[in-house]
Amino acid sequence: MTHKRRHINCFYLSLVFFMGLLFNHGNIAFAQQDPNFTQYMYNTMSINPAYAGSRDVLSATILHRSQWLGFDDGPQTQTLTAHSPLKKENMGLGLSVVHDKIGIASDTYINGVYSYSIDVSRFSKITFGLNAGINMLNVDFNKLNIEDNTDPIFQNNIDNKLSPQFGLGILLNNDQYYVGISSPALLATDHFEGSSDSKAEIRDRVHYYLTSGVVLDLSNTVRFKPSILIRHVSGSPLMAELSTNFLFNNKFTVGAAYRYDSAFSGLFAFQASDSILLGLSYDSDITEFSAHNNGSLEVFLRFELFKRYKKMYTPRFF
Numbered sequence: 001m002t003h004k005r006r007h008i009n010c011f012y013l014s015l016v017f018f019m020g021l022l023f024n025h026g027n028i029a030f031a032q033q034d035p036n037f038t039q040y041m042y043n044t045m046s047i048n049p050a051y052a053g054s055r056d057v058l059s060a061t062i063l064h065r066s067q068w069l070g071f072d073d074g075p076q077t078q079t080l081t082a083h084s085p086l087k088k089e090n091m092g093l094g095l096s097v098v099h100d101k102i103g104i105a106s107d108t109y110i111n112g113v114y115s116y117s118i119d120v121s122r123f124s125k126i127t128f129g130l131n132a133g134i135n136m137l138n139v140d141f142n143k144l145n146i147e148d149n150t151d152p153i154f155q156n157n158i159d160n161k162l163s164p165q166f167g168l169g170i171l172l173n174n175d176q177y178y179v180g181i182s183s184p185a186l187l188a189t190d191h192f193e194g195s196s197d198s199k200a201e202i203r204d205r206v207h208y209y210l211t212s213g214v215v216l217d218l219s220n221t222v223r224f225k226p227s228i229l230i231r232h233v234s235g236s237p238l239m240a241e242l243s244t245n246f247l248f249n250n251k252f253t254v255g256a257a258y259r260y261d262s263a264f265s266g267l268f269a270f271q272a273s274d275s276i277l278l279g280l281s282y283d284s285d286i287t288e289f290s291a292h293n294n295g296s297l298e299v300f301l302r303f304e305l306f307k308r309y310k311k312m313y314t315p316r317f318f
Helices: 002-018 288-292
Strands: 022-024 027-032 058-066 076-085 091-102 105-119 125-139 158-173 177-183 190-194 199-204 207-214 222-233 239-248 252-259 263-271 276-285 296-305
Touching: 091 125, 105 158, 239 263, 252 276, 276 288
Parallel strands: 027 199
Antiparallel strands: 022 027, 058 076, 058 296, 076 091, 091 105, 105 125, 125 158, 158 177, 177 207, 190 199, 207 222, 222 239, 239 252, 252 263, 263 276, 276 296
8 A cells, every 4th residue: 555655646746846847849848836835924034035134133943844744755845044133234134045845856045145224214114135045956867757767858867956046125114014025036047957869957937926914903912913925936827825813912823824726724823932933834735636635734943032131022923
């Protein structure tokens, strides 16, 4: 039974990997998608460099996402972000590392991040962000069930293929709302491997993000934040995700999200101390693929370093 399941999973992973493949004169073009994050509101710098330094303290977040639970070799994503404002400057610096693995392919994105803020009113500011770094791609064709092992396209794996990358972002925010537009990877990189007669082309498409949210005080102990994320990438349908979160007594956050035509999600976070925030979310798949997986799970930990005179009296909601 396990042997049969592995063959079924390998078949579906092959379909996932080759989804969007375009055959043209012996070449293959693959449009790769950036990873999804249900808890993007706690992992914002990974999609918008303008977020660097916006929390006014040294802030570091680690996140793990397991997609398609119960499905062998399903997508796995880990992120590490750290950022801080510069002393007496309207600038922020940060580091973002994203590792994304799906089936036979894995991507690692390493970026340095810089932001510069301009006050537009007494309480609001607009921030411009830039990230620059490298992508490292690995593809192991040996993990595929290939009918013709002599096919030249699959003879050479892609090992630690490096390519440069940079991105831009803008963020308008204050303590009550935020609106951001970004593209963290503006270079549509083509990777070529194979023989001179037949090459495999793997293309990283440019992704564009729009994020927005507002914080409403419903009472002295309850705050409400609806937020939205819209993502566009050439060759794929527009993706929209609506999230609603409630913060109780500045300690517990409970919420729900809906990713259009894809998943419903439940979110939970706990402010363990001034410095530590823990959170998790679970996605229930509503696509036809739901029969082959048990949903997706995300967990994260955020640590923030406060100076003694900057002790957090009211947690920032974003």
